[in-house]
Amino acid sequence: MTEARVFLVDDNDAFRDSTAWLLETAGFAVQAYASGGAFLDAYLAERHGGEPLCLVSDIRMPQMSGLQLQEELKRRGIALPIVFVTAHGDVPLAVEAMRKGASNFLEKPFGDEALVQAIRAAVAARPGRDGRGAGQSERLGKLSPRERQVLDLVVASKPNKVIADILGISIKTVELHRANMMGKLGVRSLPELMKVALGHD
Known part of the structure; x- marks a missing residue:
């Protein structure tokens, strides 16, 4: 049984393979594509049931960039969790992509396990996901909208400085939201927090 269907979009043949x-x-x-346009054509031609899906895309590509692909999916009302992979110089673009709703971004080169975990977290946090226990939903429901945003970014393994950049707030405010969030969820460590957020509690 597969964990999820992953659409991989990258114009670098060796990296894609x-x-x-x-x-x-x-x-x-995995379904791999050399361009955003090729992925879109294939995605729109298929019927997709309730299986978990995730898009992994390079952010800088010829013809259609990762950001343009993200905007086109949003325009068409397609809600796919997206994990962007990016070169070091493209981090500001990746931060912009997360502001627009991307699940995560990873800087190349990254470890194999980092990508696997990023996809699992993106799929677990997707809107309308079934399988979250009533107790867990009730606990997450205690969070303010801003605390929920901080939680999603903590789950995406983003440090406080990056969370502050993405949300346009100070690092001190991020730290305050994290403390409040952990208090409301009744957890004392990051591993406990991850378990609650990903529905393993």
Whole structure:
């Protein structure tokens, strides 16, 4: 049984092939594309049931960038969790993508496990996900909208400075939201927080 279907979009053939192999080895069903346009054409031609889906895309590509692909999906009303992979110089673009709703971004080169975990977290946090216990939903319901945003970014393994940049608030305010959030959820450590957020509690 596959964990989720992953759409991999990257114009670098070697990276695309090696990453597809890595994700298949980790248990994902992978469909790889060399461009955003090719992915869109294929995605729109298929019917998608209730299976968990995730898009992994490079952020800087010819013809259609990752950001343009994200905007096109939003324009068409397609809510796919997106994990962007990016070169160091593209981090400001990746921060912008997260402001627009992307689940995560990883800087190349990144560890194999980092990508696998980022996809699992993106799929677990997708809107309308079934399988969250009533107790867990009740606990998460105690959070303010801003605390929920901070939680999602903490789950995406973003440090406080990056969370502050994405949300346009100070690092001190991020720290305050984190403390309040952990108090409301009744957790004392990051691993406990991750368990609650990802529905493993």
